[in-house]
Amino acid sequence: MDQTKDVIKLVIPAKAQYVGVVRLTVSGIANRLGFNYDEIEDMKLAVAEACTNAVDHAYRECEDKGNIDVTFHIFGDRLEIKIKDEGNSFDIAAVKKRCGPIENQLPFTSMRERGLGLHLMETLMDRVDIHGGQGVVVTLTKFTNRDEVDQDVDSPAKTESNR
Amino acid sequence: MNVTIQEETRSEQVSALVVSGEVDAYTAPQLREKLMPLCKENREIYLDLSRVDYMDSTGLGVLIGAYKQLRSGGGRLVLTGMSPRLKRLMKITGLTEILDIEDGV
Numbered sequence: 001m002d003q004t005k006d007v008i009k010l011v012i013p014a015k016a017q018y019v020g021v022v023r024l025t026v027s028g029i030a031n032r033l034g035f036n037y038d039e040i041e042d043m044k045l046a047v048a049e050a051c052t053n054a055v056d057h058a059y060r061e062c063e064d065k066g067n068i069d070v071t072f073h074i075f076g077d078r079l080e081i082k083i084k085d086e087g088n089s090f091d092i093a094a095v096k097k098r099c100g101p102i103e104n105q106l107p108f109t110s111m112r113e114r115g116l117g118l119h120l121m122e123t124l125m126d127r128v129d130i131h132g133g134q135g136v137v138v139t140l141t142k143f144t145n146r147d148e149v150d151q152d153v154d155s156p157a158k159t160e161s162n163r
Numbered sequence: 164m165n166v167t168i169q170e171e172t173r174s175e176q177v178s179a180l181v182v183s184g185e186v187d188a189y190t191a192p193q194l195r196e197k198l199m200p201l202c203k204e205n206r207e208i209y210l211d212l213s214r215v216d217y218m219d220s221t222g223l224g225v226l227i228g229a230y231k232q233l234r235s236g237g238g239r240l241v242l243t244g245m246s247p248r249l250k251r252l253m254k255i256t257g258l259t260e261i262l263d264i265e266d267g268v
Binding site for chain 2 (some may be wrong): 005016017019023038041044045048049052056086101102103104108109111112113114116117118120123124
């Protein structure tokens with residue numbers, strides 16, 4: 001079951017106007033694999049967040065913005081999407097520590113306007129792996145069979161709706 | 164993959180904006196440019212999001228920026244017409260508890 005069946009590759013310039021093209025591709029592939037509307041929208045958003053981070057952070061100091069490689073690995077039981085940039089790496093542990101939903105106990109003046117992307121990725125996907133080094137590789141996984149998946153991935157949303 | 168923003172003044176110091184299309188890293192700056200000056204001039208801003216079919220964290224960042232600007236002047240930002248997808252995004256990010264969200268327009 002772990003054998004990759006098919007691989008689809010997409011290379012875009014690391015510019016914000018091309019992130020929409022990746023979203024359309026996600027939509028096309030995920031639809032082909034039988035994911036439902038909400039799962040597809042979740043994946044589009046998570047992948048867009050990863051690409052936006054690559055555009056924003058990875059190439060901040062470069063004049064030539066470089067490319068973002070997006071690779072879709074289609075397995076029997078899941079879709080894995082790797083978003084790879086060749087830009088500057090960052091302190092993954094430090095970023096993870098800061099990520100999370102916005103807390104309404106804090107005064108409004110200290111509300112973050114950025115940094116929700118990683119939290120969204122972790123909530124919307126079944127698995128998120130981030131590897132630094134020469135550039136950053138973010139791997140986002142969504143299982144096609146929801147029954148095999150830890151349902152806790154949706155917990156922040158569910159807790160809210162139970163109120 | 165674009166955004167359009169229509170503005171209507173409801174009364175003195177109250178403005179309403181209708182946002183249509185996709186709000187992402189590419190289009191969010193357009194929304195910010197339109198919204199932020201209004202937040203400085205007005206006390207109340209109604210943002211109709213019923214025609215927004217996609218928004219990501221950069222769009223949320225603009226909304227948070229507008230909310231902070233208005234609140235610091237004692238004003239308020241009201242979001243209307245959000246799709247279930249947008250509501251889900253607000254819940255996940257914890258913004259449901261903070262932003263002023265009204266159903267309908």
